[in-house]
Amino acid sequence: MREEEEPSWFARFDEDLPAPDELMPLSQSLITRDLAAAFDIPTHGGGGPLSGGADGAGGQEMNGGASSAAGSSGGNGGGNGEEPARTLKRPRLVWTPQLHKRFVDAVAHLGIKNAVPKTIMQLMSVDGLTRENVASHLQKYRLYLKRMQGLGNGGGGGGGSHSSGSGTDAATEHLFATGPSPFLPPGRGPAVADPYTPYAAMPAHPAAHHHHHHPQQIAHFHHPAARPLGHYGAGPGGGFDHGFLSRAVASGAPVGPPGMHHRMVGGGAAMGMMAPSSFAEELELGSRGGGGGGGRRELTLFPTSGEH
């Protein structure tokens, strides 16, 4: 006798907006060049629970490849021993595809109305990410969308073009969805001038987590095992480098919301193991080159420079 509301949004929630992001305090290592400098920093004892040790064995060494960098400006010949890790200059944030996907997801779930850098940053829950970083990227993202809408869109451009009915990207669609308020139960609701209440929830709210979690500021700099994200270079043969995922699993996946059962597909044996979380699946998406071969070195987040 109750609870007969519209399963629409409810169902959709599980379909289109799994967004477990909010349910899981992400922790991506944004340190890349910092790592070098971080070496200087003694493994902070933070000792946090995240210190999972599963990482020890990973012998992933970075081989030449990325040349840029190395950081360290500077000079010191070596020896420096004391330097505040928090005052380190952010070298250059690498918006890895996964990170970008997260960003888009956050924006999509927030709605253009709440798609403010600060909110996005908070929703992303990515440590090390600062408002400026998000703002910058947000700007780029907006431009990209604008280009798409303003110009008759043609994402693909010429030629081929697959079915894209309206040509609106999922991201764009979500972006247009302006739904700031979480869901308002019968009773009181903020004066929302929007007649639409698509979806949007801010479970990641600080108050929502009654645990030792600082309500303000999410600048946690504790990640001993930090290494340059293994971009989309997973390559065939295994060797997934999802530090983020690994950590989550190693940690016992603290994200176990009751009611969330993943459907284990036991059919495909070729695939082997798949992502446990739906969002993880998405994370992997975008980084895939194609099974065989195609290795994409420079992947442009969004084709901003289209034809002019």
Added chain:
DNA sequence: ATAGTAATAT
């Protein structure tokens, strides 16, 4: 103080 835009640096 925050967000957006522009210019700049790598």
Added chain:
DNA sequence: GATATTACTA
């Protein structure tokens, strides 16, 4: 050249 970073401005 593209991307990210920084500064200025609203």
